Amino acid sequence: MRHWSWAIIWGLVSGSAMAQVGVLNLYSARHYPTDEALYSDFSKATGIKINRVDSDDAGILARLKSEGSASPADVILLVDAARLWKGEVDGLFMPVQSKILESAVPAQLRAKPADAGGSAWFGLSTRARVVVYDKLKVARQEVDTYEKLAEPQNKGRLCIRSGSHPYNLSLFGAMTEHLGPAKTELWLKGLVDNMARSPKGGDTDQIKAVASGECAVAVTNTYYLARLMRSSNPAEKAVAERVGVVFPNQSSWGTHINVAGGAVARYSKNTDNALKFLEYLVSPEAQNHFANGNNEWPVVPGLKLDNPALKAMTGGGFKSELIPISAVGMNQIKVQQMLDRVGFN
């Protein structure tokens, strides 16, 4: 083969993923432009260059499985609790010990300690799954628990995205943990009976549907509502102003939260850099970025929130549920089967 052929082949592989000093290879399900600042700040502070590929959680896990020990990934960032648990169970993450991470991240928001010590993943931010409602047509106390969404007074009022979306699968998995499978299936049937329309669109579409009058109640993540509230587009701000928001189950087990987290990849070749990056993500600067730049709730307790939208939603904190993430993950298949049985698309 001619020399130029080898040069081309080498050119194809250069600049990616062998173990290198000053490099971190990131597989991320977080594809937010606001995170660019996070990555560039880390690179500036440490001199470590970040190579990144974004995909969805499932795509990242499938890719890691196929790559096996040849995977170039160092850090994995996922945005769904159940997928974090799945990655842990499938042995795709390397348990790491870090005093910084363990003191910053509450125990219920990180993986349980592995037998050999360390945790497989750490939560970095959360989003609450809340109820928005038409302030003119619905009384707050009619929708202040998840269970009430399935009750007769809300018939024909409910908008919700597809039941099979990871955000809903996690919520329903948590409900299964709280109520048990039989009651959860009845509750899901109640939701289907109360729908104003078939599930369609994303979370933002549900909020807009309430604002436009297509329905009176919707389920959404705080991330999307906060984005509308802080939008520079007057039409989007108007949508947010038309709806009320309630954090369900404050008097019982608390509001469901989904966790976005990170892990060191099992076959990472740059583990020191990987750990540095995860520790950076729980620093006050990074946590402030998640809260103020990306409308997520920080995991580090006691952090001063500087996000007007998040503050306006809660008026100063809310009670979140405390079930283990593994429960949410383990219930996913059961939940999907329930959704199929009750006809929740």
Added chain:
Amino acid sequence: MVMDNRKAATQFATGLLQAMTVLVSLEQRAQSRLRFATGRSDAQSTEARAHTLKGWHGLLAFGLCFVPVLLGFVLPVLLLCRALLESVQSMHVPWVRFMHWSLNSIVLGGVTALLAVGLALWLSSQARFNDTALTRGLLRTVGLGYAVPGAVIVVGLLLPLGWLQSVWPQSGAGYWLTATVLGLVWAYLVRFVAVALQSVGSGYARISFTLDESARLLGVSGWRLVTTVHAPLLRKPVAVALLLVLVDVMKELPATLVLRPFNTDTLAVMAYQLARDERLGEAALPSLALVVAGLLPVILLSRTLGRKK
């Protein structure tokens, strides 16, 4: 793959592939029977003469044909333009990153187009020199590639790769195929060599065999025959093939989403991810860029067809 059920993914992918193979085979058989019926040009044919509609007949025909174009293309593009305008006014357009995505799309498309057309030329020339059942079967098999969904190609690559990696970890196959562009370009070639083959094959069909015989009499054969006699006559089909493959690769999503290496976001990937994150205003720019790219072959081919008349 999304529900992490590899067995089900393989079963669905295999079933889809089988169904698609049957349909494409039926279509190819039907096409081969039509060849003699449409062998003459429109000017010579006594059966296929165009009939010009006038008055309200013409308006009605135009209207009926225009409605799907209006609802399926014009209105969505206008909505995207409005979303882009709103983003421009609120200064939320990521111009620098857009240039990066565009460059990645064009480079990947360009490399794949060159490889695909090269392969198509080689396959077509081999089929011309050795017209056997084997070569014809090979061409048909390669031609099936376009009908294979990108997701099926990803399943077809990742599952055996995972197996190979587990039985032979030292091979590093996983690294070579996903951390570099090799796996992605391979997936593109599986799908899009068929596109190049269609155009190059049509070009070859118009080159008379007597030209080959005359060239051989003058001592020109083999690869020299291809480069000195066929190549000049295949310039237009090759150019069309390059353009079609380039645009198809730019628009490709499923394989690109899963197999692309680091720092290789493309227009299609970003349009999808921004839309998935419900940032439709920001998704407008890469989406419109893909619309423009997709229109290029349409305009080119319309002009070519117009000139033939």
